[in-house]
Amino acid sequence: MKYYEMKETKIEAYVKSVGIFSKDAQLAIKEVGDGNLNLVFIIKEKDTDKSVVLKQALPYVRVVGESWPLSIDRTKFEANALEIQSRIVPSLVPKIYHRNDDLALIIMEDLSHLGLMRYEMIDMKKHPRFAEHISTFLADTLFYTSDLYMDSEEKKKMTARFTNTELCKITEDLIFTDPYYDAESNNINPKLKPYLEEVFWKKEELRLEATKLKYKFLTEAQSLIHGDLHTGSIFTSEEETKIFDPEFAFVGPSAFDVGKVIGNILINYISWSGKEVIQEKVDDYRSYLLNTINDYYNSFVEKFKVNWEKDGRATITKIEGYQSYYMENMFRDTLGFASTVMIRRVHGLAHNKDVDGIEDLEKRKEVQVQILELAEEIMMNRYKFNNIHEVTNLVKEKTW
Amino acid sequence: MKYYEMKETKIEAYVKSVGIFSKDAQLAIKEVGDGNLNLVFIIKEKDTDKSVVLKQALPYVRVVGESWPLSIDRTKFEANALEIQSRIVPSLVPKIYHRNDDLALIIMEDLSHLGLMRYEMIDMKKHPRFAEHISTFLADTLFYTSDLYMDSEEKKKMTARFTNTELCKITEDLIFTDPYYDAESNNINPKLKPYLEEVFWKKEELRLEATKLKYKFLTEAQSLIHGDLHTGSIFTSEEETKIFDPEFAFVGPSAFDVGKVIGNILINYISWSGKEVIQEKVDDYRSYLLNTINDYYNSFVEKFKVNWEKDGRATITKIEGYQSYYMENMFRDTLGFASTVMIRRVHGLAHNKDVDGIEDLEKRKEVQVQILELAEEIMMNRYKFNNIHEVTNLVKEKTW
Secondary structure, three states, rough: OOOOOOHHHHHHHHHHHHOOOOOOOOOEEOOOOOOOOEEEEEEEEOOOOOOOEEEOOEEEEOOOOOHHHHHHHHHHHHHHHHHHHHHHHHOOOOOOOEEOOOEEEEEEOOOOOOOEEEHHHOOOOOOOOOOHHHHHHHHHHHHHHHOOOOOOOHHHHHHHHHHEEEEEEEHHOOOOOOEEEEEEEEOOOOHHHHHHHOOOOHHHHHHHHHHHHHHHHHEEOOOOEEOOOOOOHHHEEEOOOEEEOOOOOOEEOOHHHHHHHHHHHHHHHHHHHOOOOOHHHHHHHHHHHHEEEEEHHHHHHHHEEEEEEOOOHHHHHOOHHOOOHHHHHHHHHHHHHHHHHHHHHHHHOOOHHHHHOOHHHHHHHHHHHHHHHHHOOOOOOOOOOOOOHHHHHHHHHOOO | OOOOOOOOHHHHHHHOOOOOOOOOOOEEEEEEEOOEEEEEEEEEEOOOOOOOEEEEEEOOEEOOOEEOOEEEEEEEEHHHHHHHHHOOHHHOOOOOOEEEEOOEEEEEOOOOOEEHHHHHHHHOOOOOOOHHHHHHHHHHHHHHHHOOOOOOOOOHHHHHHOHHHHHHHHHHHHOHHHHHHHOOOOOOOOOHHHHHHHHHHOOOOHHHHHHHHHHOOOOOOOOOEEOOHHHHHHOOOOOOEEEOOOOOOEEEEHHHHHHHHHHHHHHHHHHHHHHOOOOOHHHHHHHHHHHHHHHHHHHHHHHHHHHHHHOOOOOOHHHHOOHHHHHHHHHHHHHHHHHHHHHHHHHOOEEEHHHOOOOOOHHHHHHHHHHHHHHHHHHOOOOOOOOHHHHHHHHOOOOO
């Protein structure tokens, strides 16, 4: 089947032809994509309220236009990753109803009853079960797709299947390279520019540490990772958590996913210093955020170890001392990746609304400098912290 | 074309049909394979003395028989690796004249005017240009197939192309796992068995270090490595060096190749303590061996750095401090891999004739214990040595 771009008129025929809806169903179709890359439609049957999401990749970067072409293969990686994740953690990812790799589309569960975690955090909403859910998602997906569990031959075939070159390249450039110099792709608050030029871009030691992590990203094939696990890839409510959009999935360093979640929560934590909100509320929410990080990371480690004890099939899992060495590396790398992610969201191409919602550019700049300074402190001390509490205590002591 | 096993009668028709020899050539065909896995024929034209080697993979492990099946895909990996290596270091690998992946065969340059390095070392032959050649081979193949030089997308595609699962699995088991416990696959000198049971297999710290290196082998996709670079994969003379048999090639930790060469030279070094040879000759040859290791490793580092300065296209190569960090890791890993290789050749499945040539099992055992002890010392101190001279000095001080 030849690729064509889905329009609302074509969608109705398509979803009926593949049996998602019956021929005489009355459908309401709405385009809701606000991401950078894809078309996203919600398709609802008027009588029954049954609804699904149809996501289609465009052969170019949507925010930029046809001048930045991008292969539609990414849908295949997303669907392949969702299939694996839904075998491992079925309750934490959207259900797939249909995929068509030629058309680069996936029809999946409609999760619009949930909120995007990033916006919910901007609204100071709490998600009491988030730490429990995300720790399960990460402990299970990262363990069961690693050499600790998988047969080495199956693991290598999975790695080859996820040769996701184009989207990896985006991460390599936008996260690990461009923020460390005056790259064209950067998106810089003009008030921040002097700080970058006079201070940040002169930090050679920090750049070296980011480079070490970039090389891990380039070469360490540990687990099938989501690859883009920021708070805009998570739907939440008080009860539910769903992790979606794994189009950046590939077999890479496990701690990249773990660190990205922490980095995004810390961005939200700092963002409050630039907003006019009653201090008591801020204190309460911030304390919730740090507790979430502690609970999340500790539970992740506990669950990962439980998986290891229960299902560690590889001989390396039986070797005295290897588990603590492994989890120690995981911790150091998690802090490193968290730091790189905080930095790229300040002045790289893609920002977080948590901070860009601060209209006053001077105030925004102050918040951005705080993020850069905290990120540096975490990166440069990542071999000194003994546990996640020491990291969150460091954050708590800041007087922003 | 369907796979069939080459017999001498079929070879003549085949090599003529693909134009390697003319139709009326008078050929002499001889099977010379002494490896564990393949058929190897030398085909010579009587009138002209023109000769070639035909290597064909069998669909099972030759030394064991059809009960241990092995995919003939390995010839494809070997030919693919040879093609890449011959673009990078054309003078150091055999020329390929013809490949047929369906028949799992390669027709290549006949190198029988050279000697197998392992046997030459057993005969105390010196190879004054070996250090120069092997350092070039490694500095060039490991640099130009890494993320330091290659575009990250091309590198990832190369990695996927070399998904050499079966042969990697052999290394994972036979080098990194089985020698550390009483595995069935081990091939144990009965006089050594008590030492293994009472001493060696109780070394938990050593086993932990070997496990860390195994995980690197499983997950670190740094460069296209030869994968089996022992002294039986190298042809030598006083003038020439040719590296062949890269059927274990895949994208893995660069230091694995570098360390394997050192480990094999050290095995030969120690083996003399169990042989009756005039001490003066032994001293002279041993001093040559340690000089070779020093020259080889130092030249390797120098040439790798020259490549880096000249052709380091990736942005990571421009980062202040990254080169010394990279070469530091290379050194630690090289020592670790050298150690694992020494150990596996003592009581793993495959041995070196350097040591197994010692007929007296008690004497052989003494040599084997010396190898195991030196390997352990190198492994456990690999973060303490400052340079390769400190390692070879340690060896020199031994009073074997």
